[in-house]
Amino acid sequence: MAGTPQVPDAPPAEWWERLAARLIEALVFGVFYYILFIALWAILRTVGMSEMFGGRLPGVAGWAVAGLGYAAYDWRAHSRRGRTFGKAIMRIRLEPAHRPARKLLKRSLIYPAPLMLMGIPVVNLVVGMLLFGVGLLILMDKPLERGPHDRAAGTRVVKDLR
16 A cells, blocks of 8 residues: 555564573473472372383473473464563564464474473483574574574564564
8 A cells, every 4th residue: 555654674583582582481491390390200209100211201201291381382372472471571572473373383393392302311412402403593594583493484583663
C-alpha cells in the first residue's frame, strides 16, 4: 500500500544476548534436572535398581526428562509468545513471531532436544560438540546470524525494539 509506513527490520540479536538467554534458562532447567535426578535416585535406590547400568540410570533418565521438558517448553514458548523467558529478559525475540507450530517444533528438536542425550556417557561429548557447533554456525552466518534450528523454522532471533 502506498500510505503504509515502512517498519525497518529489527537488527539480529548479538551472540552474547542469545548465549545469556540460554544460560538463564539453563540455570532454571539445571535446578529442575538436579531435583529430578535426586528424586529418581531415591526411587530407584528404594526399589533396588540403583546399580542398573552401572549406577547411571538416574542421570540418564533425569537428562532425558529434563531435555524433553526443555524442548517442549522451547516449542510452546516460541509458538505462543515468540520468545522464552530468557529471551524476554534479554529483550530479544523470534522473527517472525508467529510461525506454524510444526516449524517451531522442528526448531526445538534440532537445538534443545539433543540435551535429552547428555546423560549418556560418550554420547554427551558428541551432543556437546553439536551444540558448540550450532553456536559457531550462528557466529559465521552473517548478516542474519541464524543457526540450523533457525533455518529449519524460517526464523531469526532479533532485538526486541518494541
